[in-house]
Amino acid sequence: MPTIVSVDDSTVPGEGSSRLLLLVSSDNKHIVVEEDIMSRSRFISKQVEGFEATSQRHAILLPFSSFVLNKVIEYCSHYRGYYLLEDDPDAAPPGRSPVREWDQEFLDVDRNMLLRIIKAAHYLEIKSLVGSCARAIADMIRGKTTEEMREILGVENDFTPEEEHSPSSKCTG
Amino acid sequence: MPMSLHPDLTTTNERNVKGKFTPTGGHESLRTALMSIQEREGLPAELAYTLLASLPRSSLVILQRRIVPLLQLDVVGLLPTEVSLLIFSYLSWKTLLCCSLVSRRWRRLADDYSLWKRLCSAKGWIWKEPSIAYRGVKYPIIEPPKHDTDDEGMGDEEDEVMMEPPSIPLDDSAFASMDVSDDDLSFFTPSPTSTAGPSNTPHSPPARSAPSMRPMAWTRHSAPAVIPSQASHLKPNYKLLHFSRTRLQHRFQSGSYRRLTLPMMGQPDLHANTIYCLQLYTYPGTGTQVLFTGSKDRTVKEWDLRSGTLLRTLKGVHVGSVLSICVFGGYLTSAGSDSKVVMWDLADNKGVKVFCDHADSVLCVRFDEKRLVSCSKDRTVRTYLMSDLKPQHVLRGHRAAVNAVSISSTYIVSASGDRSMRLWDAETGDLLRSFENQHSRGIASLDLDFPMVLSGSSDKHIRLFNMETQQGWSTSPEFDTQASIPLPAVATPIFDEDDGDGDAPLAVCNNCGGAMAVADTSTARPQSTECARKSRHQCAHGDLVRNVALGPDFVVSGSYDLTVKVWDRRTGRLIADLVGGHTGRIFCVGFDCTKIVSCGEDQKICLWDFGYGMDTSFIKP
Numbered sequence: 001m002p003t004i005v006s007v008d009d010s011t012v013p014g015e016g017s018s019r020l021l022l023l024v025s026s027d028n029k030h031i032v033v034e035e036d037i038m039s040r041s042r043f044i045s046k047q048v049e050g051f052e053a054t055s056q057r058h059a060i061l062l063p064f065s066s067f068v069l070n071k072v073i074e075y076c077s078h079y080r081g082y083y084l085l086e087d088d089p090d091a092a093p094p095g096r097s098p099v100r101e102w103d104q105e106f107l108d109v110d111r112n113m114l115l116r117i118i119k120a121a122h123y124l125e126i127k128s129l130v131g132s133c134a135r136a137i138a139d140m141i142r143g144k145t146t147e148e149m150r151e152i153l154g155v156e157n158d159f160t161p162e163e164e165h166s167p168s169s170k171c172t173g
Numbered sequence: 174m175p176m177s178l179h180p181d182l183t184t185t186n187e188r189n190v191k192g193k194f195t196p197t198g199g200h201e202s203l204r205t206a207l208m209s210i211q212e213r214e215g216l217p218a219e220l221a222y223t224l225l226a227s228l229p230r231s232s233l234v235i236l237q238r239r240i241v242p243l244l245q246l247d248v249v250g251l252l253p254t255e256v257s258l259l260i261f262s263y264l265s266w267k268t269l270l271c272c273s274l275v276s277r278r279w280r281r282l283a284d285d286y287s288l289w290k291r292l293c294s295a296k297g298w299i300w301k302e303p304s305i306a307y308r309g310v311k312y313p314i315i316e317p318p319k320h321d322t323d324d325e326g327m328g329d330e331e332d333e334v335m336m337e338p339p340s341i342p343l344d345d346s347a348f349a350s351m352d353v354s355d356d357d358l359s360f361f362t363p364s365p366t367s368t369a370g371p372s373n374t375p376h377s378p379p380a381r382s383a384p385s386m387r388p389m390a391w392t393r394h395s396a397p398a399v400i401p402s403q404a405s406h407l408k409p410n411y412k413l414l415h416f417s418r419t420r421l422q423h424r425f426q427s428g429s430y431r432r433l434t435l436p437m438m439g440q441p442d443l444h445a446n447t448i449y450c451l452q453l454y455t456y457p458g459t460g461t462q463v464l465f466t467g468s469k470d471r472t473v474k475e476w477d478l479r480s481g482t483l484l485r486t487l488k489g490v491h492v493g494s495v496l497s498i499c500v501f502g503g504y505l506t507s508a509g510s511d512s513k514v515v516m517w518d519l520a521d522n523k524g525v526k527v528f529c530d531h532a533d534s535v536l537c538v539r540f541d542e543k544r545l546v547s548c549s550k551d552r553t554v555r556t557y558l559m560s561d562l563k564p565q566h567v568l569r570g571h572r573a574a575v576n577a578v579s580i581s582s583t584y585i586v587s588a589s590g591d592r593s594m595r596l597w598d599a600e601t602g603d604l605l606r607s608f609e610n611q612h613s614r615g616i617a618s619l620d621l622d623f624p625m626v627l628s629g630s631s632d633k634h635i636r637l638f639n640m641e642t643q644q645g646w647s648t649s650p651e652f653d654t655q656a657s658i659p660l661p662a663v664a665t666p667i668f669d670e671d672d673g674d675g676d677a678p679l680a681v682c683n684n685c686g687g688a689m690a691v692a693d694t695s696t697a698r699p700q701s702t703e704c705a706r707k708s709r710h711q712c713a714h715g716d717l718v719r720n721v722a723l724g725p726d727f728v729v730s731g732s733y734d735l736t737v738k739v740w741d742r743r744t745g746r747l748i749a750d751l752v753g754g755h756t757g758r759i760f761c762v763g764f765d766c767t768k769i770v771s772c773g774e775d776q777k778i779c780l781w782d783f784g785y786g787m788d789t790s791f792i793k794p
Contacts, residue, residue, distance in 0.1 A: 115251060
């Protein structure tokens, strides 16, 4: 298992004004990334605030693989310095904004990967990325029949015949 | 340091194969090896393929069985609930209904309160605490009315002699269906959600077999109190609300209704003459909906819509016909042929103010929290401030009687027999714009949802147009700015525009009621589909359009031709033609999301109920 790496501020070579962060993935990959790239992540931001309070900088351990982490970093790097309304913790919850074209291409991956990205984005609290993934998944379901949904997503029908056809299945919300 | 599988992937795979396959040591190591390559290199498809190709056929078959579930990943079910709900929040109601049949987990997610609440609020559909439902009385058979042809509520047109009113055939057979059978009374029976039985309430319901017997509760002459049923303590069921509203919309679209008639004859309480005006009103405190009517018999009456019984009569002030009423915020104003406008306090059940400024019949009155506006045969429009009920402006300029007026918070629109509509600044009283030649004859009726204005005229046509762009539709080809835009060939469900799903297949939704909501055609009237093929010009009224009402989705018009028509607000397509209810000219119409009410010369109030057989107690009109 990876040991907690304590990183002293002075040992991290500063590049410009942005400080560096050490992220450790579940497969024990050490990834150094500029702090402001990851500022989109509420989770990372809160960690950094914690560092500032204790003036101790640690590596941040993340429960997903470097493969996924790199994908998330790619996303954050692309939007480095951009303001995205969804990621503004002070902004009102956004309405239905148009899909960003780059995100669509970025998320053109297999379902396994999509699932891992959205889980990672959820863990890191990157709302814009969670939203884009959610939309990509919604696009897979939209307009499909129940049978098609089961087939596409490999969901098992675990209803008993009574449950499936019971009138109580309507409007029980 | 040993290479270990990251936990999220491990759980994913294991949950996905759902215990059908127990990994053996050998396979596990191969999997780990492949996985580590994948992790390190990204996706070396070529390498993986080469490896696979070297395996024997039997192994490939096993591998294929294992790979398939990997490709078909239940991305929705495996996520935290909040994320799954976010995914579902991008879906339409139709897709959600399909989702709720996929699996138990999916059903819990797709039925979630927050999703349906959002869908409802996007459409402006509000949950109402259900109030107690009264058990209805059986309506008596209606006798043919006395025939009186004078419509005092319409001023003469400019430079034109009033048309001879058409002779109206009286046909007794038309009344045969008015006697509502017991089966039809399902609408009136207490809703299943109202678990508080009738015996728990001081308002004991009247026996259905004795319609003339007035129970104690209905002799009170004040706003009826309502005891909230037990259902009011329940959390709003927004899925049910969405389902019911969608179903109602579809019934409007297909013209599927049950017609009921409020008992107006043979009882001392009932209007003794032509009913000129009506308005549906919901008491803000209790949520109880009632109907107010004003008649040539100089009275205003309030009706309980559930039982069809009279709640009270406002009388003794008007010395002429009541031509127009307006109810708002606990007050009612009535305008009469005696040139008076009377304001009534509904809580105290008495007149609070009489305005006697007009020189001739007051044809229409409207008010809101800011001002009261009345218009008259004397060709003027008068405004009063609600703060002190003092006169504010006299709006002059019309060259004939001002038949109708409509208000918004900042504008007043008036329509006159001089064929013009005028837009006034409510604050200053300035004439902002005059719309001449909107109709080929005088304008009889008006409704406003600024900037959209709806008008009906002696030229037999209705017209809806935007006062800012002057664009809109009309049943008259002469005034139709959208005539070149072809109507959809079939009845498209207008309420699905915002779904963005295209045509979600609905056949699979039989169990969840989704298909019911859009295929409830069992009682649809055939004429509505016929009308869908005709252009709006071919469907126009056959006589003067005496009253119009503008709603968020539909337009309703009532005419001297004895019919009430329902139009699609957006396209002007005729949706439903309500015939057979009236035997006299129709003078007023009103509607909400469950019903249309109409009244007129035949002294009847027709209730065209689109919510028959449904629990509508939680629907806020």
